[in-house]
Amino acid sequence: GQQVMQIPQYQHVQEGEDFTTYCNSSTTLSNIQWYKQRPGGHPVFLIQLVKSGEVKKQKRLTFQFGEAKKNSSLHITATQTTDVGTYFCAGPAGGSQGNLIFGKGTKLSVKP
């Protein structure tokens, strides 16, 4: 079946270092969404990418959607302790009206 995969599963960085997580779908996606989940919290929407090759920035976060609309990345510049959490990408399941398939997430820890 359709899969959304993320790497790495875990990333430990020193505060101030950069961080990147990668998302790959087994099928072409109409759009991709990114969520952040803090420890003990619930997923919080970060962004949605729709266009092939799209790049969006939110302060220190840069999101990219691949040309083939099958992969995406999230890059954080100069991480801070507030960036700690698990970052999920999610894409629509083909043939479904509401099924978002989430990756397993990348858990980021930041050492001060």
Next chain:
Amino acid sequence: GAGVSQSPRYKVAKRGQDVALRCDPISGHVSLFWYQQALGQGPEFLTYFQNEAQLDKSGLPSDRFFAERPEGSVSTLKIQRTQQEDSAVYLCASSPVAAWTEAFFGQGTRLTVV
């Protein structure tokens, strides 16, 4: 206004018991989703409502799981004859329009089946 509210926050059920989990979406939101999240995993889709219509229930793991949203606002996820593998966090999310836009998640209900 208030966000998505779920109750109870925690539920411990004995194996074989029935449970009902409630979701109050953001007022006026058309779409409502239920997800199941196991420890260390991403949310897994269970079912989707557009207003009161259940348009997709392909993620419900068995016929022990049932969801409803009779008036297009509050939704209930019912699990009959709970089993240990049902232990997870059940997340509800809503969005203001039809699917594939920003979803607002509730805090979830942590179900533990003993």
